[in-house]
Amino acid sequence: MKIKICGLNITRDVQLCIDLKINFLGFVFYKKSPRNINLKDIKKLSKFNKNNSSFVAVTVDPTDEFIKKNLLGNFKYIQLHGSETPERVTQVKSMGLKVIKAIKVKEKKDIKKYKEFNDADIILFDTPGMEKSIEFPKNLIMQLPLGEKYALAGSISENNVEIISKLGVNFFDLSSSLENQLGYKDHRKIEKFVNKINELKD
DSSP: OEEEEOSOOHHHHHHHHHHTTOSEEEEEEOTTSTTBOOGGGGGGGGGSOOTTOEEEEEESSOOHHHIIIIITTTOSEEEEOSSOOHHHHHHHHHTTOEEEEEEEOSSHHHHGGGGGOTTOSEEEEEOTTTTSOOOOOHHHHTTSOOSTTEEEESSOOTTTHHHHHHTTOOEEEESGGGEEETTEEOHHHHHHHHHHHHHHHO
16 A cells, blocks of 8 residues: 655655655645745755655646756656646656656546556546545545556545545545644644554555
């Protein structure tokens, strides 16, 4: 099972997540978001020994200039959360980043869009909420493709992850469910979620 946590604060949250062996650490670059990262803070990432964790830049329709100036050399993955085409995914990947392509799912037909993005390293199935905590419909979870390439986001928490895992999901993306205050991760919630995943692995 894999865990990705989005909306992390570079100063507050990174070391904890590395110590807990979180697979993917997501940092939001989206000015409208309360979790938006200050570009000056990117330099701090180089101070961390990532071990087996990967840093992910979460973006919405990023320009080539933004990627080259801020992301290359600092992040292993870029998450594309906008209206990027399959051709754009290929372009971004050719710049030297692995790509997570987010697919917003409202109904069953939306799931099939993942087939267009063969060049993406990971497909993230998400609700259309853009950081608003909307639960992913359980009837659609059962329609998702299976495998470690496919991640699910949408109101996943310690309380429901066991049920979701029984529906076939083994890659979980969390953000707001790990917060007590908007934009501030609750470290105890993170620890409890990781403990729950470790229980399910046993």
